[in-house]
Amino acid sequence: MIRYFFRGTIHFLTAFHVGAPGGIKQRVDNPVLTDVYGNPVIPGSSLKGLIRSCAERSAEILGLKACGLFYKTENKSDCVTTSTDVEKKDLREKLREKESRKKINENDTTEDVLSFLKGKLCDTCWLFGSHYHASRVRFPDPILISESWTNTLDRRDGVGIDRDSGLAVNGVKYDFETVPAGVRYTFKAEGEDLDEKDLALLGAALLEMTNGSLSLGGKKSRGLGRFRLEDLEAAKVDLNIKKDFLHFLAGDKEKFHWIKASEFFEPYIKTRLDKLSGK
Numbered sequence: 001m002i003r004y005f006f007r008g009t010i011h012f013l014t015a016f017h018v019g020a021p022g023g024i025k026q027r028v029d030n031p032v033l034t035d036v037y038g039n040p041v042i043p044g045s046s047l048k049g050l051i052r053s054c055a056e057r058s059a060e061i062l063g064l065k066a067c068g069l070f071y072k073t074e075n076k077s078d079c080v081t082t083s084t085d086v087e088k089k090d091l092r093e094k095l096r097e098k099e100s101r102k103k104i105n106e107n108d109t110t111e112d113v114l115s116f117l118k119g120k121l122c123d124t125c126w127l128f129g130s131h132y133h134a135s136r137v138r139f140p141d142p143i144l145i146s147e148s149w150t151n152t153l154d155r156r157d158g159v160g161i162d163r164d165s166g167l168a169v170n171g172v173k174y175d176f177e178t179v180p181a182g183v184r185y186t187f188k189a190e191g192e193d194l195d196e197k198d199l200a201l202l203g204a205a206l207l208e209m210t211n212g213s214l215s216l217g218g219k220k221s222r223g224l225g226r227f228r229l230e231d232l233e234a235a236k237v238d239l240n241i242k243k244d245f246l247h248f249l250a251g252d253k254e255k256f257h258w259i260k261a262s263e264f265f266e267p268y269i270k271t272r273l274d275k276l277s278g279k
């Protein structure tokens with residue numbers, strides 16, 4: 001089994017606001033999400049959402065399909081994620097049927113079931129997961145680098161905005177928290193059995209995050225959340241190789257062969273672009 005590991009640092013260039021789920025009014029009207037020690041937290045799911053939207057945006061350029069959780073490609077896909085309930089039910093039944101056949105017939109393998117499913121999904125759903133299968137790439141919660149954190153949250157005032165008119169609503173004022181600029185987090189991601197298309201798609205998304213133009217969290221229109229993914233590296237590890245498997249089990253990822261992510265992803269992205277331009 002081939003596993004892919006990615007690591008880097010998320011460096012916030014501006015203050016940011018990743019909000020706590022609504023309902024409980026804590027320190028301010030609109031608090032940031034913190035752990036039990038009061039440290040600001042970024043859920044891996046928020047990060048994954050951003051990475052998926054970047055991948056969907058790049059899919060068309062790479063000649064790949066996205067059914068559009070965030071962006072839809074013109075390159076029409078028949079992804080079952082966007083199909084009717086009847087079609088979804090039909091697919092679930094077919095998958096169940098294939099799974100049960102697998103148990104009695106050795107000729108039907110997990111690979112058969114997966115390749116059947118792959119044919120029903122767009123490239124982004126296949127990589128980032130759908131109702132029918134788990135994502136093949138995982139993004140754990142980034143870990144706060146304590147030296148970068150001053151233990152202070154800032155408070156700002158906001159005015160309620162009418163969504164239709166875009167004007168301030170009289171008397172609707174609230175306050176919200178922000179985490180100061182300069183805070184850094186350790187970024188990690190892990191992928192399993194990724195093919196060349198997956199790596200082109202994931203590469204385009206992760207490399208876009210290194211250019212400092214993207215934002216994470218809420219209140220982006222106020223300029224909050226801009227970050228840069230720094231020192232991004234990748235390691236391709238064959239767990240069938242005894243030495244690498246032992247390093248993996250011991251959590252000794254330092255021993256993997258890490259290379260700069262731009263070098264790692266470039267061949268996959270180039271291959272896609274060359275294919276499109278007919279080179």
Ligand SMILES: [Zn+2]
Nearest residue numbers: 067079122125
């Ligand atoms: Zn899809």
